[in-house]
Each structure stands twice: as structure tokens, then as C-alpha cells.
Amino acid sequence: MTILIACGLQREAKILAGPGIITVPGGGDPAGLEAALEAALMARAEDVHLLLSCGIGGALDPALGVADIVIDAPVGTPLRAALLEQMPGARPGTIIGRDQITATAAQKAALFAATGALAVDMETH
Numbered sequence: 001m002t003i004l005i006a007c008g009l010q011r012e013a014k015i016l017a018g019p020g021i022i023t024v025p026g027g028g029d030p031a032g033l034e035a036a037l038e039a040a041l042m043a044r045a046e047d048v049h050l051l052l053s054c055g056i057g058g059a060l061d062p063a064l065g066v067a068d069i070v071i072d073a074p075v076g077t078p079l080r081a082a083l084l085e086q087m088p089g090a091r092p093g094t095i096i097g098r099d100q101i102t103a104t105a106a107q108k109a110a111l112f113a114a115t116g117a118l119a120v121d122m123e124t125h
Contacts, residue, residue: 002047006037007055008122016054028122030099050079057095057121058102060112070095070119093118 005016005023013023024040026033041048057070064070069090073080084090096117102108111120 001049002044003050003052004037004040004044004048006033006051006053009055012055022048026122028099053121055121057119058108059119060096060102060108060115061093061118062109062112064091064118091118095119095121097121
């Protein structure tokens, strides 16, 4: 089984890479990421069983700390249950995608208040 992972940065791709894992960094270019994912999938379509968006996101919920994991998967799905079982410290919740970096504490607080999302990244959307 092969897992295809969309991530934002080359550094994330290196962290996540391993046997049975294909990483595709997007670098903040949604169209480029989509094209690269399609190409990777077409090259290994018979092997790929799961597509994930994974990487380093920005915490919006002030209760999140460094290295906390947020799982955003549909409630009631076997995937969500399996991920939460394998990562018992992970927090289930929404991750919101943005086209630009949400860098300041004020921006993060405003986005958290407006959406209730636990984290923000540049791949999820």
C-alpha cells in the first residue's frame, strides 16, 4: 500500500518521506500542487490507497502547543477512527486552508474566532 501526501514545503516532504510514502510539496502554489499530485497518482495509480494533506500548520486554538497533531477527517469515518486510535494525543477538529500565511497572533485569534478551526495551513483547501 502506498500513501500519497500533499504537503507545503520541501522540508515537510523530507520529514514525511519513507517506505510506501510519496510526498508532493506544493510550495504555496495550489495549481502546481494539484498538477503534481495528479502526475504522482497517474504514475502509481495501482499502488496508491490513500491521499492525505499533512504538514506543519499554524495553531489557531491557543490550547495547541508545538508538535500537537490535529486530525481533520469526516466524523464517523473509519479513517478518522484509525488515525485517532494510532495517535491518541491528537485532537480532532477543523483545519482551514488559506492562500497566504497567517503569521501574527492577532490574525490567528481573528481566524480562530471567525471559524472555530484549530489550525491553518496552505494545503488543505
